[in-house]
Amino acid sequence: MHSSPVFLRLFSTALLALCIGPASAQADTVQQALRRLQDIQSSPELTRQAYAAAEERITFCSFCHGKDGNSKRDDIPNLAAQNPQYLFTAFEKFATGERTDYVMSQLASNLSLEERINIALYFGMQKVTAKTSDRPDLAEKGKQKFMQCQACHGADGTGSMDKPRLAGQRAGYIRHSLRLFRDKDPSRAGSEMIPIAATLSDADIEMLAHYLQGLNP
């Protein structure tokens, strides 16, 4: 797909014209939404309904993230198999401006609360396709390095409710986001990852990216 800024700008304008809906939720509404998400997850019928509703709304997302949540470009994150609570919270951060990205910030604040819940569930239910690294030597080093990340992201890289899954994530996106955290980029202000990434060298980031993209427990 095209990736020029002009295309993105046209694309976002078209998107805004099509999207209507309330902006971000307040903190207590976020807690309510996360409870709602859990309620839906524990009911097969509600899950089916949420999935079907999301399927109607993800056409735009699929240009970049893929219909099955496996992204179209190495620097765009896979959403497949990502923890729904994390996906939902990421939307909140884009919507409130805590996290910023040219396209995502506009998108997030133009989806309704219910849509954001449904979409988070939908992508969480897709299967991620891990890509084995063509540098097994680097991937092996990354595996060692990842030991210091396991306390939060899990021994198998699948994360938890509020910690993102990293297993099977695109190498380009891992690299990109670790650099943003490390370089204290304003687009990730306030993130728990900032002090952690501060200790990583470019070589560390490279080996972690090679390891994580191929991890598919």
Ligand code: HEC
């Ligand atoms: C034009 C391409 C594009 C489109 C369309 C798009 N995204 Fe994104 N999305 C991105 C990029 C690039 C990022 C990474 C941004 C960053 O580095 O913060 C991202 C990040 C995300 C994240 C955070 C993922 C993470 O691991 O932290 C979520 C959630 C997300 N997008 C959901 C969606 C949804 C839902 C839609 C449709 C409503 C959508 N995106 C449409 C490009 C796109």
Ligand code: HEC
């Ligand atoms: C103290 C807990 C903690 C530790 C330790 C930790 N992380 Fe994280 N990590 C998080 C949290 C929380 C987020 C979500 C941050 C946000 O939304 O700003 C995150 C996000 C990330 C992301 C972005 C994922 C995405 O989908 O956008 C990457 C990549 C990442 N961590 C890699 C690592 C690596 C590599 C290590 C080890 C060097 C590590 N983390 C150690 C808590 C941790």
